[in-house]
Amino acid sequence: MKAAIVGAGGYAGQELQTLLARHPSLDCALPMRGRAQSPAEGHLLALDLERLGEVDLVFLCTPHGAAAPLARVALEAGAKVVDLSADFRLKDPAVYEATYGAPHPAPDLLDVAVYGLTEHNRREVSSARLVANPGCYPTSVLMPLLPLLEAGLLEAEAPIIADAKSGVSGAGAGANATTHFGNVHDNLRAYGIGDHRHTPEIWQAAGTDRIVFVPHLLPCFRGILTTLYLTPRTGIGPARAREVLQVAYAEEPFVEVLPPDTSPTLHDVQHTNQSAIGVHDAYGQLVVVSTLDNLVKGAAGQALQNANLMLGLEEGLGLA
Ligand SMILES: NC(=O)c1ccc[n+]([C@@H]2O[C@H](COP(=O)([O-])OP(=O)(O)OC[C@H]3O[C@@H](n4cnc5c(N)ncnc54)[C@H](OP(=O)(O)O)[C@@H]3O)[C@@H](O)[C@H]2O)c1
Numbered sequence: 333m334k335a336a337i338v339g340a341g342g343y344a345g346q347e348l349q350t351l352l353a354r355h356p357s358l359d360c361a362l363p364m365r366g367r368a369q370s371p372a373e374g375h376l377l378a379l380d381l382e383r384l385g386e387v388d389l390v391f392l393c394t395p396h397g398a399a400a401p402l403a404r405v406a407l408e409a410g411a412k413v414v415d416l417s418a419d420f421r422l423k424d425p426a427v428y429e430a431t432y433g434a435p436h437p438a439p440d441l442l443d444v445a446v447y448g449l450t451e452h453n454r455r456e457v458s459s460a461r462l463v464a465n466p467g468c469y470p471t472s473v474l475m476p477l478l479p480l481l482e483a484g485l486l487e488a489e490a491p492i493i494a495d496a497k498s499g500v501s502g503a504g505a506g507a508n509a510t511t512h513f514g515n516v517h518d519n520l521r522a523y524g525i526g527d528h529r530h531t532p533e534i535w536q537a538a539g540t541d542r543i544v545f546v547p548h549l550l551p552c553f554r555g556i557l558t559t560l561y562l563t564p565r566t567g568i569g570p571a572r573a574r575e576v577l578q579v580a581y582a583e584e585p586f587v588e589v590l591p592p593d594t595s596p597t598l599h600d601v602q603h604t605n606q607s608a609i610g611v612h613d614a615y616g617q618l619v620v621v622s623t624l625d626n627l628v629k630g631a632a633g634q635a636l637q638n639a640n641l642m643l644g645l646e647e648g649l650g651l652a
């Protein structure tokens with residue numbers, strides 16, 4: 333089968349090219365630049381909308397706002413689409429406009445789009461034509477949080493604190509004053525406090541706005557570590573929480589729930605599609621540590637899981 337990557341030269345697009353190079357049955361036939369004015373360069377082709385109908389599936393690795401019109405062209409040409417941008421993640425166009433500062437570019441396609449948190453939405457993804465690949469931070473928060481919420485282990489009124497930290501590749505290849513080497517190296521900063529764009533996505537997927545999400549910029553290239561501070565219901569301790577997660581992910585090759593007193597690090601997950609989760613008690617609170625590689629499970633790897641399902645292939649192909 334054949335895929336196109338639009339925005340193949342960006343960080344997420346490069347990661348997808350690497351994964352597809354090892355894929356036994358999905359070929360990256362059209363690695364394209366993202367913008368119409370970007371010329372062909374090396375093996376990267378100029379953007380050619382006419383050719384999107386030649387492939388089975390198009391990965392969109394372009395910024396939000398730019399992705400939605402490209403998705404429409406690809407769908408109309410008969411290709412399936414996995415969009416790595418935020419364009420189809422939020423179901424309410426008013427929330428999109430409030431979050432991204434512009435009207436939704438294709439509100440009629442919002443009903444067609446399926447949120448691709450693969451382990452939690454496998455059936456819908458399998459029959460989807462358009463998948464909204466989740467954000468990297470939301471994936472790191474939701475993987476441990478959803479099973480705990482669904483099992484009713486958390487105190488209903490208590491806030492859920494999601495203290496998240498990402499390597500600088502999460503911001504993409506273009507440097508700015510915040511992300512250039514001199515301001516990242518040997519430094520650590522919180523950002524987007526109270527208004528980060530991933531907060532509405534996390535709230536929507538978790539079904540609650542009790543979540544206080546604060547991201548931080550780490551002085552390393554790749555990986556996310558999120559620490560969740562959770563108030564358990566009376567009588568619920570880390571052993572029960574760990575058991576719930578172990579049962580939820582027992583059959584999942586890309587999720588590892590660690591044994592007691594073990595906390596995952598970035599080195600455990602960098603360059604892999606793994607989500608690793610450690611569960612702890614701290615003074616009666618549940619403390620859950622979640623790590624993943626923002627470019628793999630947080631972007632290209634999860635996109636490939638979704639693409640495999642959409643194409644009727646085995647979900648883990650190209651990701652071992
Ligand atoms: N980085 C991550 O960890 C991560 C994780 C999850 C999701 N994402 C999402 O994935 C997408 C790509 O992220 P990235 O980190 O790979 O970004 P990036 O490194 O900045 O690359 C973005 C690509 O988009 C293209 N582009 C830039 N402006 C464009 C426009 N106005 N119209 C069309 N194409 C445009 C560029 O292509 P040309 O230079 O070829 O024109 C570039 O290759 C974004 O929507 C991002 O939010 C990223």
